[in-house]
Amino acid sequence: MSDPDCGQAMLLQAEFDGELDAAQSVALAAHRETCARCREDWAALAATRAALTADATYHAAPAALRRSLEARLGAASPPTPRRAWRLPWRELASFGVGAALAASLVLAVRPANDGGVVAALVDDHVRSLQPGHLTDVISTDRHTVKPWFDGKLDFAPPVKDLAAQGYPLVGGRLDYLGGRPVAALAYQHGKHPINLFIWPERAGAEAPVDTARNGYNVLHWSADGMSLWAVSDLEQDELAEFERDWRAAP
Amino acid sequence: MGPNSAFAAVALPHLDAAHNLARWLTGSAEEAEDVVQEAMVRALTYFPGFRGDNARAWILQIVRNAAYAALKARAQRKAVPLAEDAEDGGAPPLADPGDDPERALIRTRERKRLDTLLDRLPVELREALVLRELEEMSYRDIARVTGTPIGTVMSRLWRARRMLLRAAGKGMAP
Numbered sequence: 001m002s003d004p005d006c007g008q009a010m011l012l013q014a015e016f017d018g019e020l021d022a023a024q025s026v027a028l029a030a031h032r033e034t035c036a037r038c039r040e041d042w043a044a045l046a047a048t049r050a051a052l053t054a055d056a057t058y059h060a061a062p063a064a065l066r067r068s069l070e071a072r073l074g075a076a077s078p079p080t081p082r083r084a085w086r087l088p089w090r091e092l093a094s095f096g097v098g099a100a101l102a103a104s105l106v107l108a109v110r111p112a113n114d115g116g117v118v119a120a121l122v123d124d125h126v127r128s129l130q131p132g133h134l135t136d137v138i139s140t141d142r143h144t145v146k147p148w149f150d151g152k153l154d155f156a157p158p159v160k161d162l163a164a165q166g167y168p169l170v171g172g173r174l175d176y177l178g179g180r181p182v183a184a185l186a187y188q189h190g191k192h193p194i195n196l197f198i199w200p201e202r203a204g205a206e207a208p209v210d211t212a213r214n215g216y217n218v219l220h221w222s223a224d225g226m227s228l229w230a231v232s233d234l235e236q237d238e239l240a241e242f243e244r245d246w247r248a249a250p
Numbered sequence: 251m252g253p254n255s256a257f258a259a260v261a262l263p264h265l266d267a268a269h270n271l272a273r274w275l276t277g278s279a280e281e282a283e284d285v286v287q288e289a290m291v292r293a294l295t296y297f298p299g300f301r302g303d304n305a306r307a308w309i310l311q312i313v314r315n316a317a318y319a320a321l322k323a324r325a326q327r328k329a330v331p332l333a334e335d336a337e338d339g340g341a342p343p344l345a346d347p348g349d350d351p352e353r354a355l356i357r358t359r360e361r362k363r364l365d366t367l368l369d370r371l372p373v374e375l376r377e378a379l380v381l382r383e384l385e386e387m388s389y390r391d392i393a394r395v396t397g398t399p400i401g402t403v404m405s406r407l408w409r410a411r412r413m414l415l416r417a418a419g420k421g422m423a424p
Contacts, residue, residue, distance in 0.1 A: 009341035010404050017382065017407070019389055037343060044344035047352040048411045051418075052383040055364040059273035060266040065283055069265065069290060073258035120295055127291065177295075 006037045016045045117229070120177050122213045124184070125195045125231040128173065134186050134193065135171025145172040149183055157183035157198040158226060165245040167194065187242075194232040194242060201227045210236055219243055257297045261290060264309045267385055271310055274380045275317035277369055281324075282317075289316040307391040314377065314395055321373065341405070344412050352415070367417045375410035382407055 011028055014020050020028065032038045128134045137148040146159040152174050161169060170186040175197070182199040201222055210219045219230045219239040228246075230239055268289060273282035289312045300308060368376060374396070381392045393400045 005341065005343075009344075009408065013404065013408055013411075014389070017389065041344045044352060044415055045411060048344075048414055049383055051364055051414075052368070052379065056368055056380075056384060057365050058266075058384055059270045059279075059282070061269035061286070062283070065269065065286065066262070066265055069262065069287075070258065073254045073262070073290075073294075116298075123291065123295060127288075 006031070006035050008032075008035065008038060009041060012038050012041055013045065016042065016049075117177070118211055118213060118218050121195075121197055121218060121229050121231050122216045124175055124177065124197070125216060128184070128186070128195055129193060134173065136173045137171050139171055140169050142169060145169065145185070148172055149174070153181055153183060155200045155226075157185070158224065159185060160246060160249040162187060162242075162245055162249055165249070166190075167242060167245065189232075189234060189238070189242065192232055192234050194230055194234065194239075196246075197229040197231070199227050201225050210240070212236065221247075223247060254294070257294050260297075260300070260305045261293055261309055264306045267306060268309055268313045270384060271313050271377070271380060272317050274368070274384075275314065275373060275377060276320055281320055285313065285316045285320050288320075289313040292316065304391065304394075306385075307387070307394045310381070310385075310395045311397070341408050344408070344415055367414055370417065371410055371413055375406055375413060378403060378406040379410040379414070 008028065008031055011020070011024070012032070015025055015028055032042070137145055139145050139148075140163065142159040142161045146156070149157055149159075149172065159169070159172070163169065167187045167189050170188050170193070173184040173186065175182050175184045177197070177199070180199065182197055185196040185198065187194040187196060210217070212218070216231055216233055217236045217239050219236065219242075221228050221243055230242060232239055232242075234242070265286070268286050269282060272285040272289070273279065276282050276285060289309070293309060293312045296312070368379065371379065377396060378392060381387045381395060387395070389400050389403050392403045396403065398406075
């Protein structure tokens with residue numbers, strides 16, 4: 001039974017999986033005619049395939065999942081999820097999939113003007129509220145958070161300590177927006193999380209933006225060549241206060 | 251019709267494949283749905299960068315990464331055994347001498363234990379087998395989804411098939 005390794009096993013398997021071209025198949029066929037090991041292996045390959053295709057469960061998507069995704073992605077005017085408005089952080093964190101749902105609904109209703117960035121930021125903000133997603137490095141110390149970004153980004157994001165102003169730092173995170181890595185700093189104000197996204201300003205100054213998306217406010221400003229975007233469920237004027245404190249802080 | 255409908259047209263035809271992979275990787279119906287939801291949100295974000303070729307491999311790659319993130323989060327709560335890396339010294343025979351694993355596989359089918367055997371394979375072997383035998387993907391696409399070289403895909407497939415046969419053999423009545 002125990003034949004020596006004929007050295008053709010990987011080739012045989014590739015033939016079985018339909019990966020060989022005609023020339024390779026022909027070359028292998030000559031060997032297979034005389035190789036007992038190949039004959040046994042082929043039978044074993046066929047046995048696993050027969051068993052798997054006949055009896056392994058194919059877990060097709062549940063109808064409810066399909067319907068919910070279709071509704072979220074296809075509908076022209078999906079209902080706005082007011083439930084997500086002003087939910088306390090803890091509650092929202094356990095909101096899980098609901099939060100992700102809110103995010104994609106946000107994408108569905110956004111206006112064209114600058115909606116790409118804003119929608120992506122809100123999406124990212126909501127996703128960050130799911131358990132374990134808010135921070136990659138957990139620290140209230142900017143001297144821990146700032147060096148953590150070294151080597152992960154091609155720029156040094158300004159990390160400021162705003163605890164005295166009522167915005168303790170929770171940690172930092174590396175995110176991808178529009179195909180490039182950006183820094184995300186997580187601050188907290190009372191029960192409300194604030195994500196501050198930072199990347200280098202592109203050529204041509206970006207105009208300040210303040211917009212609301214589905215219960216989340218987005219405030220954009222520029223400083224020292226950096227583009228900064230704060231996202232939170234705080235009111236717009238509270239977010240503006242955060243910006244003032246941030247600008248004033250060393 | 252907005253950008254979301256364009257994304258839906260690309261992504262939703264592969265929803266079954268996405269869910270099947272997520273379910274086989276996480277081993278949990280609930281977690282699989284979370285993984286698919288998470289992956290779809292991510293895919294929507296990445297959609298502007300999608301080059302338009304092979305949507306299924308693109309979606310499954312994102313699903314796979316989301317599933318591994320879920321597994322990692324779970325592992326932090328509970329340690330799960332990881333498989334050792336590739337065996338050295340060529341490919342051992344698929345069938346073990348002495349027993350009759352092919353017969354055993356057939357009997358296993360009768361006992362409907364095949365799902366259990368597949369579930370017990372190390373995750374990177376399981377995913378190779380699911381992508382190859384249930385999704386009928388090419389080596390090249392499996393390599394793309396799993397982020398591994400084609401040679402690794404081939405050796406993982408071999409090991410997966412071998413482990414499945416051996417596990418079926420062990421399940422045989424003496």
